[in-house]
Amino acid sequence: MGVANGFSLGIPKDRRYRGPMSDAPYAPRRIRVLPSWLLGRAAARGHRLVAEALAAEGLRMMHHAVLSAVAESGPVSQAELGRTLGIDPKDMVGVVNDLQRDGLVTRTPDPGDRRKNAVEVSTAGRRVLRRTQRLGDRANDELTAALTPAEREQLIALLTRIVRPADDGAGPARG
Amino acid sequence: MGVANGFSLGIPKDRRYRGPMSDAPYAPRRIRVLPSWLLGRAAARGHRLVAEALAAEGLRMMHHAVLSAVAESGPVSQAELGRTLGIDPKDMVGVVNDLQRDGLVTRTPDPGDRRKNAVEVSTAGRRVLRRTQRLGDRANDELTAALTPAEREQLIALLTRIVRPADDGAGPARG
DNA sequence: CCGGAATCGTTGGGGGCGCCAACGGTAGCC
DNA sequence: GGCTACCGTTGGCGCCCCCAACGATTCCGG
Numbered sequence: 001m002g003v004a005n006g007f008s009l010g011i012p013k014d015r016r017y018r019g020p021m022s023d024a025p026y027a028p029r030r031i032r033v034l035p036s037w038l039l040g041r042a043a044a045r046g047h048r049l050v051a052e053a054l055a056a057e058g059l060r061m062m063h064h065a066v067l068s069a070v071a072e073s074g075p076v077s078q079a080e081l082g083r084t085l086g087i088d089p090k091d092m093v094g095v096v097n098d099l100q101r102d103g104l105v106t107r108t109p110d111p112g113d114r115r116k117n118a119v120e121v122s123t124a125g126r127r128v129l130r131r132t133q134r135l136g137d138r139a140n141d142e143l144t145a146a147l148t149p150a151e152r153e154q155l156i157a158l159l160t161r162i163v164r165p166a167d168d169g170a171g172p173a174r175g
Numbered sequence: 176m177g178v179a180n181g182f183s184l185g186i187p188k189d190r191r192y193r194g195p196m197s198d199a200p201y202a203p204r205r206i207r208v209l210p211s212w213l214l215g216r217a218a219a220r221g222h223r224l225v226a227e228a229l230a231a232e233g234l235r236m237m238h239h240a241v242l243s244a245v246a247e248s249g250p251v252s253q254a255e256l257g258r259t260l261g262i263d264p265k266d267m268v269g270v271v272n273d274l275q276r277d278g279l280v281t282r283t284p285d286p287g288d289r290r291k292n293a294v295e296v297s298t299a300g301r302r303v304l305r306r307t308q309r310l311g312d313r314a315n316d317e318l319t320a321a322l323t324p325a326e327r328e329q330l331i332a333l334l335t336r337i338v339r340p341a342d343d344g345a346g347p348a349r350g
Numbered sequence: 351c352c353g354g355a356a357t358c359g360t361t362g363g364g365g366g367c368g369c370c371a372a373c374g375g376t377a378g379c380c
Numbered sequence: 381g382g383c384t385a386c387c388g389t390t391g392g393c394g395c396c397c398c399c400a401a402c403g404a405t406t407c408c409g410g
Contacts, residue, residue, distance in 0.1 A: 030243045030308065031260070035315050035327065036221035037240065038334035041261065043218035044368065045338060046211035047395085060395075065212065068205045079358055085206070086216065088398060093360060115358040115405045133205065140210050146336040152210065155337075158330045159213035161321040163220060219397065222366085235366075254387055263369060268389060290376045290387040 035162075046143045053139040057132050058102070062087060064132045066095045070105055070121045071129055077116040104128055210337075221318045228314040232307050233277070237262065239307045241270050245280055245296045246304055252291040279303055 031037050050061055059067070065085055070076060073084070082092045096119055099105040104125035110116040121129065144152045206212050225236055234242070240260055245251060248259070257267045271294060274280040279300035285291040296304065319327045 030247065031240050032335070033331055034225075034311060035319055035330060035334070036218075036225045036236070036311070038331060038338060039214060039218040039221045040236070040367085041338045042334050043211075043214040046214045048368085050209075050211045051395085061211070061215070062396085065206050072205065077358075078360095086397095088396095089359070090361075090363095090398085091396080113358085113406070117359070136209060136211070144210050144337060146339075147333065151333060154329070155210060155333045156208055156213060158322060158326060158333070159210070159217050160207070162319060162330075163213060163216040215396085223397085226366085237367085252387075261368095263367090264388070265369085265390075265392095266367075288377070288387085292388070 046140070049139040049143050050136055053135040054132055056135060057128055059128075059132055062091065062095050063099060064129075064136055066092070067099060067104060067121065067125060067129050068133065070119050071126060075110075075118040075120045077110065078119060079116070081119065099125070221315070224314040224318050225311055228310040229307055231310060232303055234303075234307055237266065237270050238274060239304075239311055241267070242274060242279060242296065242300060242304050243308070245294050246301060250285075250293040250295045252285070253294060254291070256294065274300070 047061060050064075054060060054064055066081060066087070069081055069085055073080070076084075078092050078096055079089060081087070081096075082089050087095075096105065096107060096117075100107050102124075103122055106120050106122055107117045108120070110118045144155070147155065222236065225239075229235060229239055237260075241256060241262070244256055244259055248255075251259075253267045253271055254264060256262070256271075257264050262270070271280065271282060271292075275282050277299075278297055281295050281297055282292045283295070285293045319330070322330065
């Protein structure tokens with residue numbers, strides 16, 4: 001072929017896409033230092049790892065999150081769950097449907113407010129939750145395997161501050 | 176309503192979902208400390224901010240990333256772009272199509288290898304890229320507004336190490 | 351007590367991203 | 381010349397995030 005013509009696109013030619021991002025894709029400098037880009041990549045990897053782990057129990061990330069939230073908050077309405085986890089009510093319906101179908105949570109009408117459904121974790125739900133927590137934690141350990149415990153804590157702290165904007169009551173910006 | 180009956184699901188009753196995650200959704204403890212969860216949230220916010228900013232130029236994140244990569248790497252094949260950025264070839268086709276349609280890149284057959292397309296940034300592409308880089312940087316500044324420059328650098332360092340797995344061959348432990 | 355406003359659960363969309371399988375065309379290797 | 385590998389392209393799947401609307405219910409002010 002000949003690199004001599006100065007037009008053969010540089011770059012070797014051995015690898016293609018193969019797999020999620022098995023070999024480290026070192027993006028161009030301008031992109032790879034953008035937090036938004038890195039966050040997207042890291043989130044994708046984290047989601048993949050957790051999804052694989054949770055698949056053993058037939059649950060997805062949102063299922064585990066909702067199940068965990070329900071277990072912590074006791075009987076709680078779907079709207080409140082959505083607010084707490086930042087999940088759209090529409091998606092919440094599907095998740096709770098699945099969890100209820102699998103007998104992991106109970107959905108009973110709230111006698112005090114007939115608009116609400118009181119979602120509560122069942123015994124089977126608690127049992128499954130214990131396993132999924134283990135699986136989720138394990139996946140997160142693998143995700144942060146390259147970090148020391150202290151670094152992981154710092155990452156969590158930094159991310160937490162990124163996730164929640166000002167939220168001091170001033171509202172978003174000044175609008 | 177009456178909290179007296181001990182069944183009214185706790186929680187006030189003032190807020191609902193409204194918006195992406197306008198008010199800080201403080202997830203339950205078990206979930207909110209999971210890096211995978213935080214990464215998903217942070218990535219969503221970052222994507223939203225960058226997407227909004229880039230919308231002014233009619234581009235999406237991938238467009239900007241590809242355009243930037245092309246500008247850095249000179250004439251490059253789509254497969255190589257996919258490898259570099261970790262993007263599926265299928266998605267790459269669409270992105271390059273859009274960029275070409277808008278006259279931001281040129282896609283000429285590589286005379287040295289007729290399988291490949293030599294993707295190169297155009298003058299208009301460079302001009303747009305300069306703007307989108309500004310917009311992207313601005314959005315990332317807003318994303319990391321709560322962080323000091325040093326913290327932002329550390330976040331980048333930590334995320335970089337998360338994104339690229341150890342890939343040393345040790346494999347995922349054993350349990 | 352009555353009517354407007356707000357909330358709850360639900361349904362129906364839609365856009366973006368990550369990933370895989372397959373196919374025709376081309377190039378490299380023996 | 382034939383096998384293998386790669387390139388670009390098409391088609392498809394699943395998940396996540398987000399918005400709009402509707403009936404039922406509850407809350408609040410008059």
